[in-house]
Amino acid sequence: MNAQTKDMNAAGTGGDTGNDTGSERRINMIEAINEALDVMLARDPDVVVMGEDVGYFGGVFRCTAGLQEKHGKTRVFDTPINECGIIGAAVGMGAYGLRPVPEIQFADYIYPGLDQLISEAARLRYRSANEYIAPMTVRSPFGGGIFGGQTHSQSPESLFTHVAGLKTVIPATPYDAKGLLISCIEDNDPVIFFEPKRIYNGPFTGFYDKPVEPWKKHADSIVPEGYYKIPLGKARHVAEGEALTVLAYGTMVHVAEAVCKEKGIDADILDLRTLVPLDIEAIEASVKKTGRCLIVHEATRTSGFGSELSALVTERCFYHLEAPVERVTGFDTPYPHSLEWAYFPGPVRIGEAIDKILSE
């Protein structure tokens, strides 16, 4: 099993992985996450799932539905509304030898737990010289597009990529969500696993006035039953192209892909999947091939992860660039409720940036 998963093609999509696949099933991202947790709870007696409303109720987005009934109340349980306590307890559980998978109900709620993440979980291995580790995976729905207002829409990933000792992982498809989450749970370092909630049920393309296509029609909703892993630190090649490189993750992978398709752009699109560790080789290879680079994320612009990507591309690919690196991001405002679609970095903003890059 491990030999197979280690050799797995980083760009692999559902059904061609050589893992223990079953029939061709199509599921959405919520079901994929639920399956990953189910598989790991069954496989590893040290895995515990905890968070607000994750137990009997099964989570506000249903990601933990049925898990308490199946695995028991001491493996899957509700917690007080106290993110500091959730992460702090997970640090202690990790020190004991468990592999906790805490859920923070919305990424916007993670801030009371930041000290426990940044000062404790992230540095425990280092400060104790490997005596204690924090092998936890903090799952949390993030991103906007569901009319969640300023407290249910944020994308705080760059707060975590800035921290030494944390890994940050963001899936964009059901297939990846399951395989990446299993890798995160088995990882011996603390991982922030942000789930783009806008694409839980379908690959939202940014055309908010068009009906959303369900995952069942998307190739990457074909998810094997049972255990498989997608390695951390490997980007996914969404589309091969020559005109420009698009670097994106989460919901914005689908938005960027749809815009390129609609405009007929021959784009080389990378779904980064893991921000730390980053697949720098895939990024460099793509930008050196196309000479042009667009970075797309939903998070606010200033000091967003796009700044890091832009700097890396400029440092490493400067003499291959035909045009300045462009960033398409959310605006530097809180996420507005009624003006959500004016805020969202949708097809117009991406289209303009593409035109600009290609006109240079």
Next chain:
Amino acid sequence: MADTADTPTPMGGKSGDNRPALALHVPEPRSRPGDPVNFADVTMTEPGSQPRPDESTKPEEMKDLAYDLVRVLGDDNKAHGPWDPKLDPDTLRTMLGHMAMVRAFDERMFRGQRQGKTSFYMKCTGEEATSVASSMALASDDMVFPSYRQQGILIARGYPLIEMINQIYSNKGDKLKGRQLPIMYSSREHSFFSISGNLATQTPQAVGWAMASAIKGDSRIAATWVGEGSTAEGDFHSACTFATVYNAPVILNVINNQWAISSFSGFAGGERTTFAARGLGYGIASLRVDGNDALACFAAQRWAANRARANHGPSLIEYFTYRAEGHSTSDDPSGYRSAQEREEWPLGDPVMRLKNHLIAIGEWDEDRQAVMDKACADEVKATTKEAEKNGILGHGLHHPFHTMFEDVFEELPWHLKEQADQATRERKIKWPDHHPKDGAGK
């Protein structure tokens, strides 16, 4: 205005209305430098007069013990009442020996810092019983999540002094590879969690560890130590909430030494109620104990350990004590509190009190004490010399260069490899005569 309130009240609200002006209370300690001290507000209780409830007692049925002060050792140096743990003389002598060793160690390390051998040190003078006696009441494999002033636990658990000194010197023998501020020890082998330096973060971690032990049906419990000042942190309330919600087998030890650097306990709410009383609101069994009475410290911790081990739930213990010295080597207490406080502190010195108890029961004398004190000082001195062979801070003999990048993650990612290469290049420029292979860079 329809408001016709006619109660006579002082006027002067800035808004121009006739409601009384509000006044902000900013706490002030009982004395500042040069002031005479007055401990009239410290309520003494008669040793032996506090009831000892059964370990299964409901928290609401033992509320008084959160406001009382459990004491065992009397002015006659004898043990009194139901909290007397009735320890045999050998155990008492061992306890005294650990406490004497902690004091000797603190003396030497403090001096070492003043001599420039390291950057920082923290003594626990006057608080030795709260770590030594308490941890002796736990099983050796019960997990402890200490704060920064519990060196007594490591000494009581037999952690080698040389490991402590290597850590304090951040030298090449330091098992923590010179990464942590002095005294931020870690020893998994001694069930001693890595000390953070961020305050109270260890408290919800201890609860999480205890929850894990209960999830697994283990028999080991967890205990954590936190200063009274740090109970103001949200983490402490997270810990209390999780502890009570899951009935976790954990002991929350609050060391009320009255001072958080220069801020007295009033800034953590100590003017209003006891720190033990914090537990009552959570439904946690709470005890307030004379922290300078080693027998009371032992007895309270053993009571809470029995309670946790029998699945009766968590306990909160406030140890009422006094920080006899500065917060650390970085502050001078004569700048913010009266020097007389230490001299007139009514609960005395924990080492002297235990020594006098052993003498009073005919199991010890001044000559043996003098021999023991000298033996402690000699051992610390000899071990310090031994540790200095591994280097002192800032004088070479630190851990190999490349270790700076290790243990950030389990495996070294590409960006840290690149940064490690840069550090190596810089090193060749800064120290061109150095040979990288000897593993101990200047």
